[in-house]
Amino acid sequence: MAEEEENSSWSFTRIGILGVVIALAAWAWQAMFATSAGVIYRPDPAYDFIIVGGGTAGSVLAARLSERENFRVLLVEAGGEEPWMAGIPLAAPLLQRSRYDWQYLTAPQKRSSEALVDRQSAWPRGKVLGGSGTINYNIHMFGSPHDFQTWESEYGATGWGFNEIKKYSNKAECRRLRPKLFKDQCTSSPSEQQQKSSDGCGEGTVKPGPSGHIRQPQDAVQCYDPPIRVRTSDSLLTEAFLSAGKELGLPVGDLNDDIDYGVMAAQTTVYKGRRWGPTRGYLRPAMGRPNLHVLLHTQVTRLVWDGDRAVGVEYVQWDNPRLNGTAYARAEVILAAGAIHTPLILTYSGVGPKDVLKKFSIPEVSPLVGVGGNLQDHLNLPLYVQLQKPVALNPAKLRTLTNLWEYFMHGKGDLGRAAIEGVGVMPVAHNQPEVGVILFNMGAVDSHLYSGISNMKLDYFHSTFPHMDNQSSEGFIFLATCLHPKSRGRIRLVSDDPRHPPSIDPNYLHHPYDLACMRDAFKWVMRLTRTRALQALGASVHLPRYDECVRKRGGDSTGGGEDTRALYNEYVSCLVRVGAITGYHPLGTARMGRTSDPETVVDPELRVLGTKRLRVVDASVMPTHISGTPNSAIIVIAEKAADMIKETWNDEKSLAEEKICTSSPDCEEKLLAKLSNAAGFSVTTAASLTTVVSTTLLVYTTRTLAAS
Numbered sequence: 001m002a003e004e005e006e007n008s009s010w011s012f013t014r015i016g017i018l019g020v021v022i023a024l025a026a027w028a029w030q031a032m033f034a035t036s037a038g039v040i041y042r043p044d045p046a047y048d049f050i051i052v053g054g055g056t057a058g059s060v061l062a063a064r065l066s067e068r069e070n071f072r073v074l075l076v077e078a079g080g081e082e083p084w085m086a087g088i089p090l091a092a093p094l095l096q097r098s099r100y101d102w103q104y105l106t107a108p109q110k111r112s113s114e115a116l117v118d119r120q121s122a123w124p125r126g127k128v129l130g131g132s133g134t135i136n137y138n139i140h141m142f143g144s145p146h147d148f149q150t151w152e153s154e155y156g157a158t159g160w161g162f163n164e165i166k167k168y169s170n171k172a173e174c175r176r177l178r179p180k181l182f183k184d185q186c187t188s189s190p191s192e193q194q195q196k197s198s199d200g201c202g203e204g205t206v207k208p209g210p211s212g213h214i215r216q217p218q219d220a221v222q223c224y225d226p227p228i229r230v231r232t233s234d235s236l237l238t239e240a241f242l243s244a245g246k247e248l249g250l251p252v253g254d255l256n257d258d259i260d261y262g263v264m265a266a267q268t269t270v271y272k273g274r275r276w277g278p279t280r281g282y283l284r285p286a287m288g289r290p291n292l293h294v295l296l297h298t299q300v301t302r303l304v305w306d307g308d309r310a311v312g313v314e315y316v317q318w319d320n321p322r323l324n325g326t327a328y329a330r331a332e333v334i335l336a337a338g339a340i341h342t343p344l345i346l347t348y349s350g351v352g353p354k355d356v357l358k359k360f361s362i363p364e365v366s367p368l369v370g371v372g373g374n375l376q377d378h379l380n381l382p383l384y385v386q387l388q389k390p391v392a393l394n395p396a397k398l399r400t401l402t403n404l405w406e407y408f409m410h411g412k413g414d415l416g417r418a419a420i421e422g423v424g425v426m427p428v429a430h431n432q433p434e435v436g437v438i439l440f441n442m443g444a445v446d447s448h449l450y451s452g453i454s455n456m457k458l459d460y461f462h463s464t465f466p467h468m469d470n471q472s473s474e475g476f477i478f479l480a481t482c483l484h485p486k487s488r489g490r491i492r493l494v495s496d497d498p499r500h501p502p503s504i505d506p507n508y509l510h511h512p513y514d515l516a517c518m519r520d521a522f523k524w525v526m527r528l529t530r531t532r533a534l535q536a537l538g539a540s541v542h543l544p545r546y547d548e549c550v551r552k553r554g555g556d557s558t559g560g561g562e563d564t565r566a567l568y569n570e571y572v573s574c575l576v577r578v579g580a581i582t583g584y585h586p587l588g589t590a591r592m593g594r595t596s597d598p599e600t601v602v603d604p605e606l607r608v609l610g611t612k613r614l615r616v617v618d619a620s621v622m623p624t625h626i627s628g629t630p631n632s633a634i635i636v637i638a639e640k641a642a643d644m645i646k647e648t649w650n651d652e653k654s655l656a657e658e659k660i661c662t663s664s665p666d667c668e669e670k671l672l673a674k675l676s677n678a679a680g681f682s683v684t685t686a687a688s689l690t691t692v693v694s695t696t697l698l699v700y701t702t703r704t705l706a707a708s
Helices: 001-032 057-063 089-095 145-153 162-174 238-248 279-284 336-348 354-359 400-410 446-456 458-464 513-530 562-579 631-648 652-656 666-680 684-706
Strands: 047-054 071-078 262-265 291-295 298-306 308-317 320-335 379-386 420-427 433-440 475-482 490-492 503-506 540-542 614-616
Touching: 047 308, 057 071, 057 631, 071 320, 089 446, 145 336, 162 631, 238 420, 238 433, 238 513, 298 320, 298 336, 320 336, 336 354, 336 490, 336 666, 379 513, 379 562, 400 458, 400 562, 420 513, 433 513, 446 458, 458 562, 475 513, 513 540, 513 562
Parallel strands: 047 071, 047 320, 071 291, 320 614
Antiparallel strands: 262 420, 298 308, 308 320, 379 475, 379 540, 420 433, 433 475, 490 503
């Protein structure tokens, strides 16, 4: 009997090893040889639209614009195709500080980041198809109605109110890319349809409940194979988290649909155990279209101008100055390079603050002081919660043969989860979302890996996260955050070389409000942890004992009253200043708003002020943070932008007659002839090269096996 069990165990071991080997082989093959349809090595001389940046916004734009067969679209991405490993939700940390990450560090912070090496925060930004949406933690949130009302009322972002945003969030979740397969069927009678969406059948109904946190009726669309697929957490820890919120009198529901604040089971862009973001849902289905070219390993350095009209881009391939080139756009250039690279490209192209342009001798096109300013990021204060009940994830559980088998063979198991189990949003004083919390379900992590990607000193990491050496630890991490920080930083050039990393200064905790708001977030987490629901799991919060924060008490300092509260507030403030880390959510560096506002960079149509045929479509345009993580809101921005661009160029005849330059009757012909002579690989060439490599490898493998 024992021998049979041993043989069975060995069989499972071999199966697990075989699964891992197959997975690694698939990853290696993709990394070395695979080339997707539509990927080119050198672009054509001219397109209708050039999209700079293949991240979240760029993926959506490329898919939506190429739906029009008369639009020729070029998508330019500085990184390569996403590795096979990127599909595993829990593999996100392995991609940070790797070649798929720009590996940025902020400037040393004056008021925060004391636990970090040189007080510099690591800012992971995806250098890969899919951008930061390929290396993030997959949280799916659109924000609250108040966020977008603020954009309209305070910043003049007309047309970006919640009703419009909700229409496009419905589209992102419920509409298939290929309209002929979209089922437009109504299940209710006409009299029952209070509202109807242009994208399908919808019915608006008022949800009962107290005012203030119940959303107003919105257009809905009937879901059929949406481009964005969402998994809702359903673990025992999630149930306890929701019960804890309910104990505190908070609404329990869907923060993306029916409540403005409260607690919800985390929604993540995961489907059948795989990451399912904009690249997978939008871009991949579109990459076979003949009117869409994708240029990888190519960094755009500057825009090309005809007066104040953007007519193309200059680029460098494979970070080699000798592999440079130019591509032209007849209609528009669209910057979707993200909150760091978009302001850099603008500034190097002559659109930016006058003093910066003058310092680096950059010819002025449009002196916009707001370019690179208004930089915002969430700070997260991590708090480790130890558990007595075995409900958490940890490395010991993830490494079991059952988990490996279930994941690699069936797409199931813990490896297919994003580890984000719950999300909470709560007002503090003004009945508006102010503080938030994320429940990260992981009882133990690799201290060297996680301290490295956060740039945290190892001793501070162990003080923050105890028991990390015990791979079987039961626990989770609460991330407490201030949702709408008032501190503003900036992105600035430090070199005349566009490939040189910029100065990134988020200016954390500069505004006094942010520290008070972070204290409120901390106190809310403490209240959650003390609820009966979490206490039933044996929850106990570990408060870090940083030397800077633990006071040596002289005499009796344990009395009550104001002194105790003041000491407590100072201790919490110290925890924030020392241990808070980035929320990975930079935005705002080319914000939209009223054209009369000197800080505005783009108008509500996302057109760059003082220029023509140039738009920005990414996190840069967001005036303020939303009540949650911004990646899904960026999808909505890109969806709306695509419709605006289509509306601008709905006359096919007008687009066909567009000229790149008009300085002389034959200037365009000469320009394109010069570029055509210098052009290298085409789509056909790339496909042929892939076929040759694949055939050669197949022949070699066959001969090797025959010889053996």
